[in-house]
Amino acid sequence: MQQKIVCLTRHLLDRRGTQIQDSIFLSWLEMFMRILEEFDLELEVWQEGNGWTKDLPGMFKIHSVPDPSRDLTLPNVNQAMWEHSSEAVFAIYADPLLVYPQSVPVSIALGHYIPSLDLINNEFVEHQRKSWLAKLRQGLSTVDYVIVNHTPYIQWALASFPGVYHKIIHIPDCLHPLSTSDSQIEKQSGENEVRLIFACPALPQFGVSETIRAVDSLIDRFDYLKFYFHGAIPKPLEKQMAGWFDKRPRCFLKTDQPRFQFGDVVVFPVKRGPVPVFLVQQAMACGSAVVGSMWGPLVDLIIHQYNGFFIKPLDEEIYASAARLVRDIELRERICNHALETSKTLKHETWKKRWRTLIFELVGRRSIHI
Amino acid sequence: MGKKVVSILTTSHFDAEGKRCVYGGAERYGIELTKMFLESGWEVNWWQAGLGWSKQLLPGVTIQGIPVKDSFAQTCSSLNQAFYEQADRVDLAIYFVTFLCYPLTLPKSIAISHGIFWDYPSWESRIGGHLQGDEWYHRMEKALSSPGKVVSVDTATINWATWHWPAMLPRFEYIPNFVDTSYFHPLPENKKDDKIRIVFPRRLTTVRGIGEAMEAAKIITEKYTGVEFHFVGRGHDYQHERQMMRWAAQSNNFFYYWRSPMGMKEIYQHMDICLIPSKSTEGTSLSCLEAMACGLPVIAGNIGGLPDLIIHNHNGLLIKPSAENLVESIKQLIENKEERQQLGEHARNTALMFDISIWKERWKSVIQSVIGEEV
Known part of the structure; x- marks a missing residue:
C-alpha cells in the first residue's frame, strides 16, 4: 500500500469545490507530486470548504472542512487533518499560519508568500495582530523546516523573528517542465511593432487597474505598440473589460494561455499576494523583458535593468519602465538576452534533486516517531 | 544666487572624540554622496554625535560633533532635535540612518536605509528587551513616515517596511549601491601558476x-x-x-x-x-x-x-x-x-548596471523630486 503525505492549504478549490481558486499552488503541487511518486508516496490535500471530498483525476484527493476562522489560520481543518494523519509520513502546510494549533509529528511549512497583516482583514485590531504574529511564529518554529521559494521570505523572517534561520531551507522554483517546450520556439518579433503582455487574472492584487491605466497612456504615445491581455476575468468585470478593449483597436483581450514568444515586454505589477512565479520564469525563458514588482520570487529572478525592471506597482512606474523598453530597442534586446540566460539556471533537475534530498530526510525522521 | 546647502546627519562618521574615523561601507557611501553634491555645486556639511568638535571631512566640507545624551531604544532623538534646531536653513536635509528622522524631520528631507540591521538573534537583547523592541518599532514607523523620500540600498528593506506599513510604498526609492566599474575591472588572464x-x-x-x-x-x-x-x-x-x-x-x-x-x-x-x-x-x-x-x-x-x-x-x-x-x-x-x-x-x-554614474543619476532624480528643482 502506498504511504501518504498530507497537505493543508487554504483554498486550492473554492469553498464549494466547483472551480480552481489557487492555480499557482496547483501548478506547484502538480510538479511536486511527480517527485512523491518516485518515493511511492501519494498526496492527500485538505482545505477549507463545505465538507465535500473530491478526486482530481490523476492527481490527488481533496477533503474540505468548514472553518469560520477569519485570521488566515484554519484550526478546524488543521485538527481534521491531524486526526486523519496518523499514518502520514509527513505533512506539508502551505504556509506557517496553517500549522496552528498543532502539527503532524514530521512536517514542513512552505513559504511562498507573506500575507500582509493590514491587507488581509480590515477588522483586525492590535491584539488580533499580535495574536496573528504569535501564531505565525509558532508555525515557523514548530515544523521541522520552512521551505521558502524566495530569499525575501528569509530576510523577512529573520527581521521579524530573529533566530529561525536554522529552520529555513531555500529551494527556488524551477521553470515548469510543461512550459519549457514553449520556450524552445524561436522568438517571434513583430515587424515594426512592440507587443506588451499582461498575463495575470484581472484582480487587484495583480495590478490590473494600474496596468490598464498605464497602457492607456502608452498606446496613445506609441502607435506601434500592441497590448495583449491574457488573464482570467471575473464575471462581474467581463462587460466592462470587453468595453475597454472594444474602444482600443491595438489592444486585444485573449482567453488562451499567454504566448510569451510573441511578446516583447511582459508586466507583473503584483501587489501583496502570491507571485505567479512560473509565468515570470516562462516569460524570461521566452526572451521577454519582464517588468515586475520588487518582491517575492521576482527579487531572485531580476536584477534591475540587467535582465528586467523592478517597479513599484503604480501607474507611473509601469508606464515609465514599459515606455523605456518600448522605445529603446538596444536596451530591450540586452535585457531579453540576459533574461534568457538567467532562465537557463532554473533547472527542473536541480529543483527535483533538492526536494528528493529533503523528502529522503523527512521519511527517515518519520521512522524515529513510529 | 548662493550655493544650495545640504546638511547630512549621521550617528558616527568619527568616534565621539573626533579622533578616529569609523571607515566602513556606509562611510564610503557618505563620501561618494558628498562628492556628488560638490560636483553639482552644492555646499555640504555633516553633523554627528560628538563632544562638541568641528573638523574637515573633505576640503570645504565640515563635520560637527554635537554633544548629545545617550540613545534610547537604539534611536538618537536628542541628536535629531539638536540637528533640527541648528540646521533649519538648509535646502535639503539627509538623514544618513533612517531612525535619525525620529522625532522631527526638516521639510525637504531624504532618509537612507543601508539595509536591515535588526535581523540577528541578539538584536532584542541588545536593544534592551521586548518592550524596548516595541518602542523601537514605534519610532521606526514614525521615522520612515516623515521624510520626503526614503532611499533604500536594497529591496529587502522595502519588502520588510511595506509589509508592516503598506502605505509607505510610494515613499521608498530603490537605489542599490555602486561600484566604479572603470576602476574596478578584470585583468586579462595571465596566471603564472595553477593556484x-x-x-x-x-x-x-x-x-x-x-x-x-x-x-x-x-x-x-x-x-x-x-x-x-x-x-x-x-x-x-x-x-x-x-x-x-x-x-x-x-x-x-x-x-x-x-x-x-x-x-x-x-x-x-x-x-x-x-x-x-x-x-x-x-x-x-x-x-x-x-x-x-x-x-x-x-x-x-x-x-x-x-x-x-x-x-x-x-x-x-x-x-x-x-x-x-x-x-x-x-x-x-x-x-x-x-x-x-x-x-x-x-x-x-x-x-x-551598478556603475557609480548610474547611482548618481538615480540620486539626482530623487533629490529633484524632493526639492522640486533640477539638480
Missing part, C-alpha cells in the same frame, strides 16, 4: 560569516593543497587582528592582511573566487559589487541585499552560509574552471 586564490574581503565579524569561512578554509586546504585563502579586512581591535594573524600563520595557504578600499582592486584582480557569506545586517555590499566588477564569481549569503546582486548559478552562488555549504560551493567552483569563468563574466556584466 586558486579565494578572498574573504570583509571585516572579521560574526555577522559577515568569518567563522564559517575560516572553517571552510581549513577543510578545503586539507583536500586542495593548491588553494589559498586571503582574509582581507580589519577586526574589532588590534587584539582581534593579532589573533587572526596567529590563526593564519598555521598554514602556508592562509593569509591575513588588510588594504584601503581603493587598494582592494589589485587584490580582487589576482583572485579567482570571492566569499561574501553574510548571515545578517547586509545591504547591497560594496565589496560584493567590487569583486563582481573585477570579474570574480561571488559565493554569497542568501540574505539582505545580496539577492539583489546575485542570481544563483548565473553570476555567482547564493547559499545559506554554513561552513558545509561554503565547502560544497567552493569545491564546485574549484573543480569547474569553465563555470567559474562564466559566472565571473556574468558578474562583470551585472556590475556594469
Whole structure:
C-alpha cells in the first residue's frame, strides 16, 4: 500500500469545490507530486470548504472542512487533518499560519508568500495582530523546516523573528517542465511593432487597474505598440473589460494561455499576494523583458535593468519602465538576452534533486516517531 | 544666487572624540554622496554625535560633533532635535540612518536605509528587551513616515517596511549601491601558476560569516593543497587582528592582511573566487559589487541585499552560509574552471548596471523630486 503525505492549504478549490481558486499552488503541487511518486508516496490535500471530498483525476484527493476562522489560520481543518494523519509520513502546510494549533509529528511549512497583516482583514485590531504574529511564529518554529521559494521570505523572517534561520531551507522554483517546450520556439518579433503582455487574472492584487491605466497612456504615445491581455476575468468585470478593449483597436483581450514568444515586454505589477512565479520564469525563458514588482520570487529572478525592471506597482512606474523598453530597442534586446540566460539556471533537475534530498530526510525522521 | 546647502546627519562618521574615523561601507557611501553634491555645486556639511568638535571631512566640507545624551531604544532623538534646531536653513536635509528622522524631520528631507540591521538573534537583547523592541518599532514607523523620500540600498528593506506599513510604498526609492566599474575591472588572464586564490574581503565579524569561512578554509586546504585563502579586512581591535594573524600563520595557504578600499582592486584582480557569506545586517555590499566588477564569481549569503546582486548559478552562488555549504560551493567552483569563468563574466556584466554614474543619476532624480528643482 502506498504511504501518504498530507497537505493543508487554504483554498486550492473554492469553498464549494466547483472551480480552481489557487492555480499557482496547483501548478506547484502538480510538479511536486511527480517527485512523491518516485518515493511511492501519494498526496492527500485538505482545505477549507463545505465538507465535500473530491478526486482530481490523476492527481490527488481533496477533503474540505468548514472553518469560520477569519485570521488566515484554519484550526478546524488543521485538527481534521491531524486526526486523519496518523499514518502520514509527513505533512506539508502551505504556509506557517496553517500549522496552528498543532502539527503532524514530521512536517514542513512552505513559504511562498507573506500575507500582509493590514491587507488581509480590515477588522483586525492590535491584539488580533499580535495574536496573528504569535501564531505565525509558532508555525515557523514548530515544523521541522520552512521551505521558502524566495530569499525575501528569509530576510523577512529573520527581521521579524530573529533566530529561525536554522529552520529555513531555500529551494527556488524551477521553470515548469510543461512550459519549457514553449520556450524552445524561436522568438517571434513583430515587424515594426512592440507587443506588451499582461498575463495575470484581472484582480487587484495583480495590478490590473494600474496596468490598464498605464497602457492607456502608452498606446496613445506609441502607435506601434500592441497590448495583449491574457488573464482570467471575473464575471462581474467581463462587460466592462470587453468595453475597454472594444474602444482600443491595438489592444486585444485573449482567453488562451499567454504566448510569451510573441511578446516583447511582459508586466507583473503584483501587489501583496502570491507571485505567479512560473509565468515570470516562462516569460524570461521566452526572451521577454519582464517588468515586475520588487518582491517575492521576482527579487531572485531580476536584477534591475540587467535582465528586467523592478517597479513599484503604480501607474507611473509601469508606464515609465514599459515606455523605456518600448522605445529603446538596444536596451530591450540586452535585457531579453540576459533574461534568457538567467532562465537557463532554473533547472527542473536541480529543483527535483533538492526536494528528493529533503523528502529522503523527512521519511527517515518519520521512522524515529513510529 | 548662493550655493544650495545640504546638511547630512549621521550617528558616527568619527568616534565621539573626533579622533578616529569609523571607515566602513556606509562611510564610503557618505563620501561618494558628498562628492556628488560638490560636483553639482552644492555646499555640504555633516553633523554627528560628538563632544562638541568641528573638523574637515573633505576640503570645504565640515563635520560637527554635537554633544548629545545617550540613545534610547537604539534611536538618537536628542541628536535629531539638536540637528533640527541648528540646521533649519538648509535646502535639503539627509538623514544618513533612517531612525535619525525620529522625532522631527526638516521639510525637504531624504532618509537612507543601508539595509536591515535588526535581523540577528541578539538584536532584542541588545536593544534592551521586548518592550524596548516595541518602542523601537514605534519610532521606526514614525521615522520612515516623515521624510520626503526614503532611499533604500536594497529591496529587502522595502519588502520588510511595506509589509508592516503598506502605505509607505510610494515613499521608498530603490537605489542599490555602486561600484566604479572603470576602476574596478578584470585583468586579462595571465596566471603564472595553477593556484586558486579565494578572498574573504570583509571585516572579521560574526555577522559577515568569518567563522564559517575560516572553517571552510581549513577543510578545503586539507583536500586542495593548491588553494589559498586571503582574509582581507580589519577586526574589532588590534587584539582581534593579532589573533587572526596567529590563526593564519598555521598554514602556508592562509593569509591575513588588510588594504584601503581603493587598494582592494589589485587584490580582487589576482583572485579567482570571492566569499561574501553574510548571515545578517547586509545591504547591497560594496565589496560584493567590487569583486563582481573585477570579474570574480561571488559565493554569497542568501540574505539582505545580496539577492539583489546575485542570481544563483548565473553570476555567482547564493547559499545559506554554513561552513558545509561554503565547502560544497567552493569545491564546485574549484573543480569547474569553465563555470567559474562564466559566472565571473556574468558578474562583470551585472556590475556594469551598478556603475557609480548610474547611482548618481538615480540620486539626482530623487533629490529633484524632493526639492522640486533640477539638480
